[in-house]
Amino acid sequence: MTATTRTTDTPAAAEPDWLRLDRQICFSLHAASRAFNGVYRVVLKDLGLTYPQYLVMLVLWERGDLPVKQLGEHLRLDSGTLSPLVKRLEAAGLVRRERSAEDERSVRVRLTGEGTTLRERAREVPRRIVAATGFDPAEIADLRDRLDQLTDTLDAAAVAAAAG
Amino acid sequence: MTATTRTTDTPAAAEPDWLRLDRQICFSLHAASRAFNGVYRVVLKDLGLTYPQYLVMLVLWERGDLPVKQLGEHLRLDSGTLSPLVKRLEAAGLVRRERSAEDERSVRVRLTGEGTTLRERAREVPRRIVAATGFDPAEIADLRDRLDQLTDTLDAAAVAAAAG
DNA sequence: CACAATTAAGTTGTGCACAATCGAATCACC
DNA sequence: GGTGATTCGATTGTGCACAACTTAATTGTG
Numbered sequence: 001m002t003a004t005t006r007t008t009d010t011p012a013a014a015e016p017d018w019l020r021l022d023r024q025i026c027f028s029l030h031a032a033s034r035a036f037n038g039v040y041r042v043v044l045k046d047l048g049l050t051y052p053q054y055l056v057m058l059v060l061w062e063r064g065d066l067p068v069k070q071l072g073e074h075l076r077l078d079s080g081t082l083s084p085l086v087k088r089l090e091a092a093g094l095v096r097r098e099r100s101a102e103d104e105r106s107v108r109v110r111l112t113g114e115g116t117t118l119r120e121r122a123r124e125v126p127r128r129i130v131a132a133t134g135f136d137p138a139e140i141a142d143l144r145d146r147l148d149q150l151t152d153t154l155d156a157a158a159v160a161a162a163a164g
Numbered sequence: 165m166t167a168t169t170r171t172t173d174t175p176a177a178a179e180p181d182w183l184r185l186d187r188q189i190c191f192s193l194h195a196a197s198r199a200f201n202g203v204y205r206v207v208l209k210d211l212g213l214t215y216p217q218y219l220v221m222l223v224l225w226e227r228g229d230l231p232v233k234q235l236g237e238h239l240r241l242d243s244g245t246l247s248p249l250v251k252r253l254e255a256a257g258l259v260r261r262e263r264s265a266e267d268e269r270s271v272r273v274r275l276t277g278e279g280t281t282l283r284e285r286a287r288e289v290p291r292r293i294v295a296a297t298g299f300d301p302a303e304i305a306d307l308r309d310r311l312d313q314l315t316d317t318l319d320a321a322a323v324a325a326a327a328g
Numbered sequence: 329c330a331c332a333a334t335t336a337a338g339t340t341g342t343g344c345a346c347a348a349t350c351g352a353a354t355c356a357c358c
Numbered sequence: 359g360g361t362g363a364t365t366c367g368a369t370t371g372t373g374c375a376c377a378a379c380t381t382a383a384t385t386g387t388g
Contacts, residue, residue, distance in 0.1 A: 022290035023222055025297070025304050026200060028311040030219070031240055033197035034345075035318035036190060041346090042325045052374060055194070058187055069336060076195060079337050081375055088373080105336040105383045126186035132321035133189070133314060140189050143310055147192040150297060150307070154199035157296035161206045198375075205376090216344060233366065243367050245345055252343080269353050269366040 039132045043125055047118060052081075053089060054125070060095070061119050065110045067100065094118060203296045207289055211282060217253060218289070220246075224259070225283050229274045231264065258282060 040051040049057065052075075059074045060066065066074075072082050086109055089095045094115035100106040133140065204215040213221065216239075223238045224230065230238075236246050250273055253259045258279035264270040297304060 019290045021301055021304050021308070022293045023219075025308045025311075026204070026215075026293070027219065027239075028308045028315070029193075029197055029200055030215075032311040032315045032318070033193055034240070035315040035322070036193055037345080038322040039318050039325070040190070042322050050373065051190075051194075055191070067336080068338095075191075076198070077374090078376070080339080080377075083338055085374075103336080103384075107337065126183045128325075129186045129190070132318055132325070134317035134321070135314070137185055139310075140185050143314070144185070144189045144192045146303075146307055147189075147196040150299070151192070151196045151199040153298035154196070154203050154296055157298070158199070158202040158206050161203070161292075161296070201375080214343065231366085232368095241344090242346065244347075244369080247368055249344075267354075267366085271367065 039129060043128050043132075047121060047125075048092060052077075052085060054122075056082075056085065056089065057094065057115070057118065057122070060109065060111050060115070061122075065108055067106045067108050068097075069106065071109060089115075203293060207292050207296075211285055211289075212256060216241075216245075216249060218286075220249065220253065221258065221279070221282065221286070224273065224275050224279070225286075229272055231270045231272050232261075233270065235273060253279075 037051050040054065044051065044054055047054070055075055056071060059071060063074070068079060068082055068086065071086075072078055075082075077085075086095065086097060089109075090097055093112060096110045096112055098108050098110055100108055130137070130140065135143070201215050204218065208215065208218055211218070219239055220235060223235060227234075227238070232243060232246055232250065235250075236242055239246075250259065250261060253273075254261055257276060260274045260276055262272050262274055264272050294301070294304065299307070
């Protein structure tokens with residue numbers, strides 16, 4: 001019943017492990033990313049934030065008011081993603097967007113009182129997320145380091161592949 | 165460690181490392197997932213496939229024709245994602261959708277000749293992806309295992325949190 | 329000063345993820 | 359055999375990611 005009839009004549013031996021590993025790692029990373037998203041969706045529901053919106057708020061809480069440009073640099077997101085996202089945060093009353101006086105091309109994202117206050121209610125979030133992973137801090141730190149390394153290498157490879 | 169001027173009165177001691185780790189791991193996973201997507205975008209361009217479309221084709225190449233339902237189980241995706249995706253594959257001439265005779269609720273996704281042939285051109289993809297990661301197969305296998313474990317734990321936690 | 333190049337946001341269009349909902353087919357149970 | 363529950367898929371609506379393009383402000387150079 002598991003046996004769907006193989007239409008191809010390709011024996012398993014023709015596809016070595018490392019060929020299949022690729023599928024595994026892309027499956028796994030994709031699935032892990034979405035699983036994380038799912039946990040954040042549940043945990044952030046009370047705050048009325050999505051996962052990317054929470055990331056933006058984290059940066060603002062930590063760094064203070066920032067232009068959209070710098071927000072994008074911290075999060076590696078472009079204006080096509082950030083513009084509507086920040087507008088939704090503004091509609092929710094958490095931030096205001098203000099044209100800079102010195103450089104009128106720039107829009108500064110400023111926390112409102114409500115946005116600042118939300119930080120208090122968000123304090124429980126990290127603890128709940130860490131608990132949900134079932135990993136201890138050392139394991140998380142190790143995984144994070146590997147993922148960061150992977151990201152750097154992949155970014156460089158994508159640039160090289162696009163250029164070459 | 166506190167390079168930025170803290171506007172809050174919260175001393176660093178009140179926010180232990182593991183509180184900040186959360187942000188790191190969510191940043192890292194998010195970034196790694198998008199970086200992977202970027203590499204696949206470049207590598208799959210020639211084939212005219214997106215990353216999720218490639219995942220669907222991988223399943224079909226390996227398992228043969230499948231109903232949408234089982235496709236979703238393999239990929240952990242629901243019909244809201246798969247229906248339009250499969251239609252785009254059909255529009256590209258790679259698959260056909262056929263209502264099952266035994267159970268008319270079910271739609272079977274069948275590879276066309278063109279869809280089957282595409283597998284040959286896709287053979288180079290895994291090698292290029294593995295190369296782009298800069299990891300050797302053992303490291304990839306280890307990372308994959310951790311991510312799978314993480315996904316399982318997170319899925320369970322999301323269900324538990326939603327229920328409780 | 330004038331004008332080309334650059335930069336910051338925003339807009340448009342495509343595609344993915346997922347919740348909620350619906351219609352049709354099937355199944356279970358009386 | 360009829361009726362309620364379940365299953366499959368499709369659809370709708372919201373939000374994110376990113377490429378390509380537009381607009382407006384700024385900078386650099388003659």
